[in-house]
Amino acid sequence: xxxxxxxxxxxxxxxxxxxxxxxxxxxxxxxxxxxxxxxxxxxxxxxxxxxxxxxxxxxxxxxxxxxxxxxxxxxxxxxxxxxxxxxxxxxxxxxxxxxxxxxxxxxxxxxxxxx
Amino acid sequence: xxxxxxxxxxxxxxxxxxxxxxxxxxxxxxxxxxxxxxxxxxxxxxxxxxxxxxxxxxxxxxxxxxxxxxxxxxxxxxxxxxxxxxxxxxxxxxxxxxxxxxxxxxxxxx
Numbered sequence: 001x002x003x004x005x006x007x008x009x010x011x012x013x014x015x016x017x018x019x020x021x022x023x024x025x026x027x028x029x030x031x032x033x034x035x036x037x038x039x040x041x042x043x044x045x046x047x048x049x050x051x052x053x054x055x056x057x058x059x060x061x062x063x064x065x066x067x068x069x070x071x072x073x074x075x076x077x078x079x080x081x082x083x084x085x086x087x088x089x090x091x092x093x094x095x096x097x098x099x100x101x102x103x104x105x106x107x108x109x110x111x112x113x114x115x
Numbered sequence: 116x117x118x119x120x121x122x123x124x125x126x127x128x129x130x131x132x133x134x135x136x137x138x139x140x141x142x143x144x145x146x147x148x149x150x151x152x153x154x155x156x157x158x159x160x161x162x163x164x165x166x167x168x169x170x171x172x173x174x175x176x177x178x179x180x181x182x183x184x185x186x187x188x189x190x191x192x193x194x195x196x197x198x199x200x201x202x203x204x205x206x207x208x209x210x211x212x213x214x215x216x217x218x219x220x221x222x223x224x225x
Binding site for chain 2: 031033035040041042043045048050058088090096098102103104105106107108109
């Protein structure tokens with residue numbers, strides 16, 4: 001089945017620890033994205049990547065890092081520098097390339113809770 | 116002003132009724148628009164894409180008014196299963212990024 005997978009579904013972390021969220025897609029999409037969603041707020045873009053080995057900061061990149069070594073994978077690291085990391089993290093992918101039909105498809109999300 | 120603005124609701128609508136949401140956008144360079152549906156504690160799922168003046172899919176109709184910079188979503192003969200949050204989404208120039216509204220919460224009442 002084609003799709004986007006994220007793991008784990010729930011993640012608990014102690015303050016001061018770094019944690020890496022996994023995102024994998026087998027849709028052959030060029031572009032991948034990371035968002036966070038907080039209650040009562042829309043999705044906010046953290047990082048995005050239009051092609052392998054390239055990525056750009058989104059609107060709220062501080063305290064996060066990413067890599068794009070493979071087309072299928074776009075892991076997100078939440079570092080200890082992120083002041084308020086508890087949130088619902090969503091990964092998405094799209095055909096990319098600035099196409100007009102650039103719909104994004106989402107993985108099931110990871111809920112991160114900092115204890 | 117937010118790039119994409121939606122009435123947060125909630126909209127409480129009886130089953131079988133017609134309901135309409137509006138969404139305004141500020142970036143006149145936005146080329147494409149989308150409506151996503153998000154169920155509680157789930158990921159957003161694409162409902163409709165809007166590239167020209169509008170789109171229709173069964174009970175759902177989306178319309179785009181570029182002159183007034185708004186997009187609407189109409190749901191006819193609403194079902195209990197339509198209860199969800201509906202996200203209005205626009206693209207930036209170049210279609211690299213999406214900008215999400217905060218969503219409109221809809222509850223269909225039996």
